[in-house]
Amino acid sequence: GENVEQHPSTLSVQEGDSAVIKCTYSDSASNYFPWYKQELGKRPQLIIDIRSNVGEKKDQRIAVTLNKTAKHFSLHITETQPEDSAVYFCAAGGNYQLIWGAGTKLIIKP
Amino acid sequence: KAGVTQTPRYLIKTRGQQVTLSCSPISGHRSVSWYQQTPGQGLQFLFEYFSETQRNKGNFPGRFSGRQFSNSRSEMNVSTLELGDSALYLCASSFYGIAGGPPDTQYFGPGTRLTVL
Numbered sequence: 001g002e003n004v005e006q007h008p009s010t011l012s013v014q015e016g017d018s019a020v021i022k023c024t025y026s027d028s029a030s031n032y033f034p035w036y037k038q039e040l041g042k043r044p045q046l047i048i049d050i051r052s053n054v055g056e057k058k059d060q061r062i063a064v065t066l067n068k069t070a071k072h073f074s075l076h077i078t079e080t081q082p083e084d085s086a087v088y089f090c091a092a093g094g095n096y097q098l099i100w101g102a103g104t105k106l107i108i109k110p
Numbered sequence: 111k112a113g114v115t116q117t118p119r120y121l122i123k124t125r126g127q128q129v130t131l132s133c134s135p136i137s138g139h140r141s142v143s144w145y146q147q148t149p150g151q152g153l154q155f156l157f158e159y160f161s162e163t164q165r166n167k168g169n170f171p172g173r174f175s176g177r178q179f180s181n182s183r184s185e186m187n188v189s190t191l192e193l194g195d196s197a198l199y200l201c202a203s204s205f206y207g208i209a210g211g212p213p214d215t216q217y218f219g220p221g222t223r224l225t226v227l
Contacts, residue, residue, distance in 0.1 A: 034215065043200065043218040044153070089153060097166045098143075098216065102152040 002027040004092050006101030014109050019080055021104045023090035024072040032093035033066060033073045038103075039086045047088075048075070080108050112137065114203050114219035122225045128189040131222045135182050135203030141165075142184040143216060144176060147198045159184055160206055188224075196226045 005024045013019045023033075034049035050057045050064045050073065057064050061080075066073040073092075077084055085108045090101040115134045123129050135142050143166075144156040155168035159178035176186040182203075188195055202216035 032214075036218075043220050045218070046215055049215065097155075097158065100153045100155065 002030075002092075002099050004090060004099045004101040006090050006104055008104060009102065010105045010107070012107040012109060013080055015080055015082065017080055019075075019077045019084070019106055021075045021088055021090070021106070022072060023074070023092070023101050024070075025092035025099065026071070027092065027094055027099065028071065030071075030092040030094040030099075032098075033064065034091050034093070034098070035064060035075050036089045036091070037086045038089065044089060077106075080106075082108050082110065084108050114201060114217050116199075116201055116219040116222050118222060119220065120223050120225075122227065123191050124227050125191055125193060127191050128187060129191060129224060130185055130187045131199055131201075131224075133184045133186075133201035133203075133219055135184070135201075136217055139203035139205050139217075140182055141204045141206040141214075142178060142182065143202045143204075144184070144186050145200045145202065146170075147200060147221070148196075153200070156186065191226045193226050196224060198223050 003026050007022050031052035035047050036044040037047045038044040048059050048062050048064050050066050061078045063076040087103045087105050089103045091098040117132045141160045143158040145153040156170055157176050158166040162178045173189045178184045198221045200218050200221045202218045204214040204216045206214050
C-alpha cells in the first residue's frame with residue numbers, strides 16, 4: 001500500500017543552525033503535502049503545507065520543497081531556536097486520505 | 111471559530127471493558143479522522159468519516175469502530191479493551207467540501223488519553 005518514509009527519526013542541531021527533514025512518498029497521485037509540529041503534551045499543529053503545482057514555499061524561517069519526479073519533499077528550518085524542539089510529522093495526501101510519516105524528533109542544543 | 115474538541119480528556123478503563131470517545135469538529139467541517147498515538151510513535155490512522163459515511167479505514171481490528179452524526183460530531187468505540195490500547199486518541203477535522211477534491215488541512219483536537227489497566 002501507499003507509504004511515506006521520513007528521515008531522520010531524530011535530529012540534533014546546534015541552536016542557530018539549520019535543520020532539514022526529508023520525506024519520500026510512494027503514491028504518485030498524492031497532491032498535498034503538509035508538515036505538522038507536535039510539542040510535548042500538545043496536539044499536532046500545521047506549520048506549512050504545499051500542493052503539487054508548487055515546487056517551494058516559504059514562511060519566515062520555515063520552507064518546504066517538493067520534487068514530484070523523485071517523489072520526495074523536505075522541511076527546512078533555518079536559524080533554529082529552542083522553541084523549535086518538537087516532533088515533526090510529514091504527510092502526503094490524495095483521494096481524501098493523508099498518509100503520515102513516522103515523525104522526526106528535533107532537538108535544539110543550546 | 112471554536113477548535114476541535116474531544117471528550118473526555120482522560121479515561122481509565124480495565125481490560126475487557128469498552129469505551130466511547132467523542133469528537134466535535136470545527137463548525138462547517140464535514141470530515142473527521144481518528145488517530146491512535148502511542149508513546150514515541152507516530153500517528154496511526156484508524157478511520158475517516160465524511161457526511162456520516164466511513165470513507166477510509168486503517169489497519170486496526172474490528173474492535174475499533176466509529177460513527178458520525180448528521181451534525182458531523184463523531185464517536186469512536188473500542189470494545190474488549192486490551193492493555194495495548196492504552197494511547198492518546200486524536201481526532202482531526204477538515205472541510206473536504208469538494209467531492210473528489212484534494213485533501214484539506216486537518217485540525218487536531220487535544221486528544222483523549224486512554225489508560226487500560
